[in-house]
Amino acid sequence: MTTIGDTLSAKGVSWAWYAGAWNLALKDGMRDPAAKRQIIYSNEPGAPYFVAHHQPFNCFARYTPGTREREEHLKDYTDLVAAIDRGELPQVAFHKP
Numbered sequence: 001m002t003t004i005g006d007t008l009s010a011k012g013v014s015w016a017w018y019a020g021a022w023n024l025a026l027k028d029g030m031r032d033p034a035a036k037r038q039i040i041y042s043n044e045p046g047a048p049y050f051v052a053h054h055q056p057f058n059c060f061a062r063y064t065p066g067t068r069e070r071e072e073h074l075k076d077y078t079d080l081v082a083a084i085d086r087g088e089l090p091q092v093a094f095h096k097p
Contacts, residue, residue, distance in 0.1 A: 005057055005073055014090035016073050017057055018080035020097045021048035054096055 008015045019025075021039055028039035028050075039050045055074070057063045063070045077097070083089045 001060070003057060003060060003062075005069075006062070008092055009069075013092060015092035015094070016075045016079075016083075016090045017055070017094045018075045018077055018096070019050075019055055020077045021050040022055075022074065022076040023078065024048060025050040025052070 005015060005017070024039045028037055031037075038044065039048060040052055042049065052058060057070075057074055063074060077095070080089075080093065080095060083093075
C-alpha cells in the first residue's frame, strides 16, 4: 500500500510524524518480550499511555525498525518542539499527542 508519507516523499515534500512518548515506547518495545510493558498500552499511574495502533506508519514494512524511513520520518514530541525552536519543521508535520 502507498501511504500519504510515500506520496509526500515521492513529490519531494519533507514530512514527519511526531508522537508523544515515541522515544519511550521505542525503548519499552526493545525490552524482553516476556517483560510487562511500562509505556506501550500501560495504565500504570504516571506512565504515558502509548497506543501502538495509533501510529499508522508503524504498520508498514517501509517504516520498520532499522529503516532510513523510520529514522527520518517517525519522531517524538520532543523532536517536534526542538524543530519548532530551531525553525526547522518539515513542510508537513503530523502530531499525535
